[in-house]
Amino acid sequence: MKILVPVKRVVDYNVKIRVKADQTGVDLNNVKMSMNPFDEIAVEEALRMKEAGSADEVVAVSIGVQQCQETIRTALAMGADRGILVKTDAELEPLHVAKILKAVIDEENPELVILGKQAIDDDCNQTGQMLAALLGRPQGTFASKLELVDGKLNVTREVDAGLQTITIDMPAIVTTDLRLNEPRYASLPNIMKAKKKPIIENTPEDMGIDIAPRLSVLKVEEPPKREAGIKVETVGDLVDKLRNEAGVI
């Protein structure tokens, strides 16, 4: 079985982000970039399936600027076998990414695609679902456990009410939740070995995919500053504040 894992280059989760003064987006100057944490979980899961003998190849794909190659190298250093970079400087929307991934999948024919449930930059949570729809393949989203049984996939999903387990046919699309696994860090020798693993490059234009914008961002703002909490004296005070200040009851 071949597993395809899309990996996105995002602002590192440790960075305190700043909104640009003109409110067109987030300041990316001199900011540390890393692999989206949910995608690290996806890579880890694919590698575990390979180590367990249920997969024989793990392919990492990234879409975006040239530096996305570094994100692919990180996946290769963790243990993925090879990489595909679809290079573009354009701003990408989930639908563009899903269409590009579909084209990659038509070419590569992986039986399983594992994506992060969302990227920590725009938090869209759409790509996996759109991809499943475009391909007409079953999807198991927000996975906290995966089990391959008799050629079908049992997916335990984190839903609001608790955990839901579904069985889906292969080939399938899975998106990862935080508790699926704890991803490994690349060891230094594996980082060095990854330098020799192949990465092929492509562009959306070569693949014949239209990436004209369909959404426009009107304004990006800092979230409102959180006010300091207070201590109330009595239950009566609490009820009063909840009703008259917070307006929640």
Next chain:
Amino acid sequence: MPGEAMQPNETQRQIRDAARAFARRVIAPNAAAWDRDEAAPRTVLREMAAAGLMGVMVSPEYGGAGADFVAYALALEEISAADGGLSNMMAANNSPVAAAIQQHGTPEQKSDYLTRLTSGEWFGCIHLTEPHTGSDAAAIRTRARRVEGGWRLDGHKAFITGGATAELAMIVAVTDPAAGKKGISTFVTPTANPGYKVIARERKLGHRTNDTVQVVFEDMFVPDGDLLGDVGRGLAIALANLSAGRIGVAAQAVGGARAALEAAHAYAGERETFGRPIIEHQAVAFKLAAMATEIEAARQLYLHAAGLRDAGEEAATEASMAKLFASEMAERVASEAIQIHGGAGYLNDFPVEKIYRDVRVYQIYEGTSEVQKIMIARNLDAIVAGN
């Protein structure tokens, strides 16, 4: 490298990031507790080895990563940012011990000792300093006498980092007292030898997560196969890696200082006085700005020296400058970090008092600040003439 920006390349950054991820997950959450216990579990060194941190520059043939010196120094900075004591264990094992075996070892020493050092099965320590001499390395007295099939060692070593933990010891000893500096040789030999006796474990200001010990060799038999390099070349072998060691200490110092800055920056954003976070008092923000600038200056110095070594140069003066500046900078920055914390900075509950204790030693080992100045002063003609 001169003329090029001193910025790490992609592989070097990946190695730094991997070391940072490891340090954040495995070391940082436990460093305060290990400092209080005055010991880190032996398993941590094995985990460090599994991550590839114990043989960063060793060739893959012997289980190393085969990375360059810049990558090694960056990784060391990351481990030091999480814990100074463990960074020094990493430094001892990588360079001098593994580096010297890689450079001068016999095929047997490499396939046996070097492979065990990179895998983490063994840890290696360096025995140079003695109770009566440190800065003046040529004045050591530990004696190795020729006997049938090998050598017998007698002597007393002091300040040995990891000397009780280690399974392998790199020992510098006098083989021919009449020959002066050319009468010193180096051995690499297992510490399981009954003649290897740890006689004291020091209690110290910082670096409490590792063991610093005194060791005596009592009529310790070391077979011929454990001589490292040629007889009489011991000091040259031990000191050949001195520039490397100094760059390593500079990286350790930058790591400690950076951790102090991170803690002070976070605290300054949270602590409020006179109605605002203290970072909004310009005096505090300016302190943080100066700290960040000093750290960056020190990092550029060590990256420059490390880059020169990767380009095949000795970089002795650059290494001394990096070590001198970075180690003294680290004490200043850690002290300012405590100041920014106010009274809290003096308590065990915050990380900066430990950092302050941990960074002090960078001005002492691998050549004191005074020794670095001697080295730099010797080269003043060339430095002033602009090389």
